[in-house]
Amino acid sequence: MNRGNGGFNLPALRSHNTALVLDLLRGAGTRGLPGIGRGELAERTGLTPQAVSKITARLRAEGLVAEAGRGESTGGKPRTLLRLVPEAGHAVGVHLDRDELRVVRLDLAGQVVAERRGPLDFGAGPEAVVDEVVRAVRAAAPVGMAVPEGAPVPEGAPVPEGAPVSEGTVVPDGAAVLDGTAVLGVGVAAPGPLDRRAGVLGRVTGYPAWAGFALREVLEGRLGVPVLLDKDTNAGAAEAAVMGxxxxxxxxxxxxxxxxxxxxxxxxxxxxxxxxxxxxxxxxxxxxxxxxxxxxxxxxxxxxxxxxxxxxxxxxxxxxxxxxxxxxxxxxxxxxxxxxxxxxxxxxxxxxxxxxxxxxxxxxxxxxxxxPGGVAEGAAELVLGPVFGRAR
Amino acid sequence: MNRGNGGFNLPALRSHNTALVLDLLRGAGTRGLPGIGRGELAERTGLTPQAVSKITARLRAEGLVAEAGRGESTGGKPRTLLRLVPEAGHAVGVHLDRDELRVVRLDLAGQVVAERRGPLDFGAGPEAVVDEVVRAVRAAAPVGMAVPEGAPVPEGAPVPEGAPVSEGTVVPDGAAVLDGTAVLGVGVAAPGPLDRRAGVLGRVTGYPAWAGFALREVLEGRLGVPVLLDKDTNAGAAEAAVMGxxxxxxxxxxxxxxxxxxxxxxxxxxxxxxxxxxxxxxxxxxxxxxxxxxxxxxxxxxxxxxxxxxxxxxxxxxxxxxxxxxxxxxxxxxxxxxxxxxxxxxxxxxxxxxxxxxxxxxxxxxxxxxxPGGVAEGAAELVLGPVFGRAR
DNA sequence: CTACTTTGGCAACGCTGTTGCCGAAGTGCA
DNA sequence: TGCACTTCGGCAACAGCGTTGCCAAAGTAG
Missing domain, CATH: 3.30.420.40 (ATPase, nucleotide binding domain)
Incomplete structure (x- = not known):
C-alpha cells in the first residue's frame, strides 16, 4: 500500500475501497445470503453506484468476484447479485498449542477446506516443532506456495476457478499462480508473550528454549510464503471479529x-x-x-x-x-x-x-x-484480514 | 465529509490529507518549534512533496497556514518553514463540574486565550445552569458566533489575521466570518453517564433533575454554534492525547x-x-x-x-x-x-x-x-480535534 | 400493449496526487 | 570571484480515482 503515516494517495484510496467492497461481499456470504446487489454495496460503502460498478467489474475481471443470479424485483429490473469466489485464494492457519497442533486451510470466504490436527510436544524445542509444522502445513496446502511477494490480492493474476491443486508445483516468484489456487500466507497463533512485528517468540512460561526464537523468519524460509505470528488470544479475537x-x-x-x-x-x-x-x-x-x-x-x-x-x-x-x-x-x-x-x-x-x-x-x-471459531481459524484470518481491509 | 461507512471518495481524501498536514503543523507548534518544512511534512505524511506543496498552498490561501521564516540549510536552499495561524479559528471549552464552572477559549494552536471560572450549583437544575453557561461562554468568546453550519474549517472563507474581536457582531448564517475570528464550536464536559451522540445527560448520581436533559440542543439554540457534549473523563483523555x-x-x-x-x-x-x-x-x-x-x-x-x-x-x-x-x-x-x-x-x-x-x-x-491540561481544555479539544483529523 | 421503475454500463468530466522540468537560493571548492 | 553542486519548491502535463449525464436492458403494473 502506498500509505505512509496516515497519508492517503490514489492507489491507497483504490485498495481501501476495493477491500471494503470485498469485505461486504464476504459478510453477505457468511450470513448465508446468495449474494449482494451493487446498489446495496453502494449504500453501505457510501460510494456511488457507478463507483461500485467499476470496482466490481475490476474484481470480476480478476476472478475474485462472480455474479450469483438475480434478486427479487422491487418494481423494476431485478438486481444482479454478486458473490465472492471463495476458491480464488486460500490462507493457512496454525494453532501452536502446548500439546497440540492444529492446521486449517480456509478459502477466501472463511470456510475450512482442509484440516490437520495432532499431538505436539511444544517442549521438544523449536527445531522439532518447526519440522512438524512445515509437514502439517504442506499436508493441508499441498501446492507450490510461491506467491508474488507482498501482494495480498494477486492483481492481474487471474486465478482459474476451481483449478485442481497439483502437488509439488513450484511457481516462480513474482509470477502468476496458474496451476493451483493462490495461497496468500500462513498465520501462526502461539502462546504469548511474543513480538508480533518481529515474529519472535518471548519467554513462554515453562519453555525457555523458545525465548527469542524467530519463528516467522524460519517458517517463511521453509514455506516460501508470507508468515504472520500473533498471540493465540488475539487470533481467537480475530476470529470472533469476523464471525459476529x-x-x-x-x-x-x-x-x-x-x-x-x-x-x-x-x-x-x-x-x-x-x-x-x-x-x-x-x-x-x-x-x-x-x-x-x-x-x-x-x-x-x-x-x-x-x-x-x-x-x-x-x-x-x-x-x-x-x-x-x-x-x-x-x-x-x-x-x-x-x-x-x-x-x-x-x-x-x-x-x-x-x-x-x-x-x-x-x-x-x-x-x-x-x-464460535477455533484459534487456528483466527490465525488464518490474520492473513485474510488485510484482503478485506481489516487490520493495518 | 463525503464518507459513508468507510468508503472514501475524493473530497474525503482531500480533507483527510489536509487534516493530517494541519495536525503535523499543530504538533510542531506545540513542541515549541518555529515551524516545519514541506519536506518533513511530506516524509511524515507519506505524500509526495508536490502534494504537500499543493495542500499547503491551499491552506495559506485560506489563511490557516503562514510561512515562518527559514530553516538552516543542509547544503542547498534552506527550507521555508510553515506554521499554523493560531488566530484563524477558536474553540470554546466548558467544564461543567458539580460545584464549579470553567470556560476557556482556545486558539487553533490550543493556547488558552480567554478563561472564566467561578462557582456553580449543579443542583440548581438545568435552566439556571444553562443561563450561567451561556453567560460565561459569551464572556469568554464575545463574538457574533454564527458560523457556516457543519463546516469545521471555514473553507473559502479567509479569516483576516488578527482581526479585532468586535463584540456583538452577528454574522448571518452561511456567510464568511469577516469581522471577528471564527468560533468553531463549544465543547462541554459534564459528569457521566450521558449520551454523547444525542447530547443528552443521563442519571448523574445525586442530580435526578438532569436526567434526560438535552443539553446540547438547548445550548446550540442559545449560542448559535455547534455544541459537543462528552464525559469529563473523556475530555481529560482528549487533552492528554493532544499534549503528549x-x-x-x-x-x-x-x-x-x-x-x-x-x-x-x-x-x-x-x-x-x-x-x-x-x-x-x-x-x-x-x-x-x-x-x-x-x-x-x-x-x-x-x-x-x-x-x-x-x-x-x-x-x-x-x-x-x-x-x-x-x-x-x-x-x-x-x-x-x-x-x-x-x-x-x-x-x-x-x-x-x-x-x-x-x-x-x-x-x-x-x-x-x-x-497536564484541564478538563475544559479537553472539552475545547473535542471541537478542535476534527479539524486536525482526530476523532470521527 | 403501454407506461413506469429500477438496474447498470458507457462516455465525458472534475479533481486528486504524481511526474518531469526548471528556476531560486543556498554551500563548498578552486 | 566564479563555478559546480545540492536542496527547495513552483509550473505544467499527466494518470487515475470517483462522479455526473445519459441510455439500453429488464422487469412490474394497469
Missing part, C-alpha cells in the same frame, strides 16, 4: 488465562502489542500470590478453583473479571474458549453470564457465548 | 472515580460511548458494598480510604486498578486529575507509581504524572 461484528472480548482459559480484545471491528493489540493481559488482572487485593509475583490475579484465583474442582467459583472469578472489562471497554459480547472451558462449557457460560447480568450498569447486558 | 501522543489513561478522582481511555491517539469511547467505567471495576472480591450495588469497587475502596484520611491506601488502590488497565491495554502513561488528586498530588503520583513499577510485567514501566 461488534466489540467483544475473547477469554481463553487453558494452561494460563488470557484475553483478546476486539474493539471497533479490529483486534486491539496496544502500543507494544502486549494488550490483552487478562490473566494477571488483580481481582482480590492482597490475595494469594500468583506466579507473576502479584497477589490475587485472575489466573491464580481461577486456576486454583479449577484445581480444587470448584468450577462454579472459577466461573464466578472469570465473570467478575469479564464484567470489569465489559464496563471498562463497553463491549457487547464475551466469548469463552480454551481447554478448561471446553471441559465444562455450560457451567462457565451460565456462571459468567450470571455475574455479567448482576454487574450490568445500564439497561443492556453483555452476552456470553462459547467462542 | 501515545496511549494513556486519564484517571479522575473527584466526587466519583472515572477514567478516560486514549488509545491509538484517539479517545476510545466504546460501542455505546460508555467506555471508561473505571470506578466500578471490582478490585476486592466480596469487599465492601458500593453504591453501584457491586462489592469491592475501586470507587468505594478509594473514596473510603480518602474519607479516613488514608491517602496512601487510596493511592495504592488506585495504583492497583491502574496497573490492571496498563497490563490489559498496554498503555504507556497514567495521568491523574480531579479534586482529590489535586489535594495531595505528590502522594498520589508516588503511590500509584510505586504500584505500577511493582506490577510491571515487561521491562518497561508505565509512567505516572498529573494530567
Amino acid at each position: 461484528a461488534g466489540d467483544s472480548v475473547y477469554v481463553h482459559v487453558g494452561t494460563g488465562v488470557g484475553a483478546g480484545l476486539c474493539l471497533g471491528g479490529e483486534v486491539y493489540r496496544g502500543g507494544r502489542s502486549g494488550a490483552g493481559e487478562f490473566g494477571h488482572q488483580v481481582l482480590l487485593l492482597d490475595g494469594p500470590t500468583c506466579r507473576c509475583g502479584a497477589r490475587g490475579c485472575v489466573e491464580v484465583l481461577c486456576l486454583d478453583a479449577v484445581a480444587r474442582g470448584d468450577t462454579a467459583e472459577a466461573a464466578r472469578v472469570l465473570g467478575e473479571a469479564a464484567a470489569n472489562l465489559v464496563a471498562l471497554l463497553d463491549v457487547d459480547r464475551v466469548l469463552l474458549g480454551g481447554r478448561v472451558v471446553a471441559a465444562a462449557p455450560a457451567a462457565f457460560v451460565t456462571g459468567v453470564g450470571a455475574v455479567l447480568a448482576a454487574r450490568a450498569l445500564g439497561p443492556t447486558t453483555a452476552t456470553v457465548a462459547l467462542a | 501522543a501515545g496511549d494513556s489513561v486519564y484517571v479522575h478522582v473527584g466526587t466519583g472515580v472515572g477514567a478516560g481511555l486514549c488509545l491509538g491517539g484517539e479517545v476510545y469511547r466504546g460501542g455505546r460511548s460508555g467506555a471508561g467505567e473505571f470506578g466500578h471495576q471490582v478490585l476486592l472480591l466480596d469487599g465492601p458494598t458500593c453504591r453501584c450495588g457491586a462489592r469491592g469497587c475501586v470507587e468505594v475502596l478509594c473514596l473510603d480510604a480518602v474519607a479516613r484520611g488514608d491517602t496512601a491506601e487510596a493511592a495504592r488502590v488506585l495504583g492497583e486498578a491502574a496497573a490492571n488497565l496498563v497490563a490489559l491495554l498496554d498503555v504507556d502513561r497514567v495521568l491523574l486529575g480531579g479534586r482529590v488528586v489535586a489535594a495531595a498530588p505528590a502522594a498520589f503520583v508516588t503511590g500509584v507509581g510505586a504500584v505500577l513499577a511493582a506490577r510491571a510485567l515487561g521491562p518497561t514501566t508505565a509512567t505516572v504524572a498529573l494530567a
